[in-house]
Amino acid sequence: MAKPLPALVRLHLTGLRLLLVFTVICGIAYPLAITGIAQLIFPGQANGSRVKLDGRTVGSSLLGQTFDLRRIDPKAPSLPDPRWFQPRPSAAGAGYDTTASGGSNLGPNDAGLTKTVQARRLALAIVDGVAPASVPPDALTASGSGLDPDISPAYAEEQVNRVARARHLDPAVVRRLVRDHTQGRVLGFLGQQRVDVVTLNLALARLG
Template identity: 40%
Template sequence: MWKDLRSSAFLLLALTAITGLAYPAAVTGMVRAAFPWQAEGSLIEKNGRVIGSELIGQSFSLAGYFWGRPSATTTADPADSTKTIAQPYNAANSGASNLAPSSKALNEAVAERKIALQSAHPGQTDPVPADLLTSSASGLDPHISPAAAAWQIKRVAAARGASADELRKLVASLTEGRDWGVLGEPRINLLRLNMALDERWPMK
């Protein structure tokens, strides 16, 4: 019996060392060597300071910035730990609202967002793009569609003192195509777009 226990203990320790330490360390080392920027979180820096990640959305609300997709992420309520409160783009609690298309709460939220967007864009007659009305499955989507960017150009141009044509060219230059030409949809990284705005037309 003791012989079997010793063998089992040795096997447990050996497999723990191999699969729990050696293998993860080797994979991490190879990834950092091959893809150092991605392995560190695809962090974006400005003037030597990290201002975000290319993979995680941020909230922009000023008129001079393009706005991103709504986020349904939450955090614990500081007043009651058994409840949650909204905290958009909370990377520690990625997730969707999990509301069905027939949900009254979802329809009300979409209606409220639509009213708010239309109020901030007087004279805009085109339909509001869907990605400005609905949250993503992760709640952390860092991209917007070209249609969502185009829909906001008039507001951003007025706030920045730029022409709409200049902004259209900027949006086009930052539009990413489908992965490998077939996967996903064309998209624009919101943080990089707003950084480009700050570089070319600084906010006064």
């Protein structure tokens, strides 16, 4: 007759069996089931909300990116390209660096932030041909993540004439694009209206 295993050994074996069972359920079966459901019902969102141009992935509608002159020439200075709608400033790395998401952590009374905001206000007023006082707040300050792709409709409207002029387009055409890409509040009451710069610029690219 086999000698029964000590209680401590039986306890460890029971724990090991439970570990294996829950590993299979929670570590394999559940993730596969959720992934399959997501791919079936929300394939675009499940794959990162990627946006494509001519069949090539050029970004994600969830992540902002820079639209500066270096997109044309890597040796060009890091200056905004007037042909594109510009996102809000970013404190993520050198700007919209997905490996360094974060804000500047500077408070409203920080002298450096105040000076930076004033410089941005004057620069944008000159570039977009508007009065400094009319530059909206989101054009002057970075988001908490540094990766926010959205700007306010006011900031998008400020850029319409500059983009139209640089692309030799009728401002009404560009303004219509902005209106078509303006999203309402979430559930009708959360947050504010917003414009996704990445998808808006993608629509501009498709105009040719």
